[in-house]
Amino acid sequence: MNAPEKNRLLPDIQSSADVRGIEIGAVGIQGLRYPIKVRSGGRVAATVAQWAMTVTVPATVKGTHMSRFVELLQAQSDALDAAGFRALLRDMLGRLNAQAGTIEMRFPWFVEKTAPVSGVRSLLDHDVQWRASVSAQGQQSLWLKVVVPVTSLCPCSREISVYGAHNQRSHVAIEVEVLDPIEVEDLIAIAERSSSCEVYGLLKRADEKYVTERAYENPKFVEDMVRDVAAALNQERRVGAYTVEVENFESIHNHSAFARIARPAGAAVGVQVRHGAGS
Template sequence: MSKGLEDIQNTPADVPLDINRVGIKSLKLPLEILDKQKGLQHTVAEVDLSVDLPKEFKGTHMSRFLEALASWEKKLSYESLKKLLLDLQHKLHAKQAHVSFVFPYFLEQKSPASGQVFEMDFLAKVEGNMKGKELSFVLKVAVPVMTVCPCSLAISDKGAHSQRTFVSITAQIKKFLWLEDLIEIALKSGSSPVYPLLKREDEKKVTENAFSNPTFVEDVVRNVARELNDLDNILWYKVEVESYESIHNHSAYAIIESFDATKLNKS
């Protein structure tokens, strides 16, 4: 007589405490992303999935996370993310469900003088959290730019120090916002964008443009925040800028965070 398959997960927890999130992390998944210029873009994402677990249950059912992904369309959008989260809630009998996708996102960048085009990668994150029937949808991008120090330029007889600066934008949105829109805001926030392909004439133009537009890390974070303040689709944002200094053994950084409870209540 065969032994029955006992469901240990559904037995009470030895330690009666609720768990905020339990699930799987660092799963690699091929994914289609909406592309503003080309319609769709194929990439590979690192995926985290989780749900809440009450103290009445010893464990969750890990296989059901994969089952939800298996039946999902693997085409990332506001509506498809919502569908996945609702399915996770249903399959795992959860009140809350969370998912995040981290992936490289590619945009064609045109060299400023020669006009040559090459794709450049930007790190992106799409995150969704479903609490009951309320969806929180968050986008994040990390974008490198070049900055030239205004103080160094003002006090030096020759030249000034410059650095690679990373702009990170995290934004909670209402319905939809192109990743490209956030990336473009970041690219124009510093002294100059950076490019994947530069000929000599491009290097000359980039350098001259950057030195004619010196920016502190404080300037960069304010430039980004000003643009984000004009977007009605954003409920909340956080802008983080870190400058990897070329003449110091430390970084400079600045953060601006916006929180508007009235907007969140209307979402």
């Protein structure tokens, strides 16, 4: 392409008028993988996030400028924490000349863990999601979600068996409305304390003995775990509304046990439980 052609003013179709009179609530891109640096737990780590970025488009305007979403990420060089993620949202709205919009990023977050007896170290991955929004009325919200793998051991199985008890790996998903800065590691710690035992990436024989016996001494139904997480979040002033979901991947069934507790903003805690274990 020669220089005159490159610099020639081209028509901006997206900014042209639309005559149908219908506002678009969310338009943008999703499924974009892009590298980013994240700050949490006193450290900065590079990761690859999957992004969804949308804005509202007024009824009088044909569309938005899709390339500007990617330009926004390309220009982002600082590590993101809660404040930085809010700033990224404001930058997006400015670039797209939009009044309302949402940014969501999902990424793996690795935490170094130390085995309880041998002291060997290993990394454990967690699925994390940040979501920031501004509504047409100017209301801002920031949400953080983390999925934590843990171990659960059935209290009923332990009580009725002459020896042993069935246990399984579980996922504790915690999604919170962030009122004041809270670290990913804070939510991971709440989930792990509410389980029968933590999960580790690397264990030696002495460690395996410890975690097996620890789970046996600390049995938890799926209902116990979801309530323990909710009780901890109820004491957290940094958290507004929240949803907690626990899924036990049952070792004696071909289905999972599941429980959910959700607290809307300013409302009392509500509990919903589906349980498939024996009764």
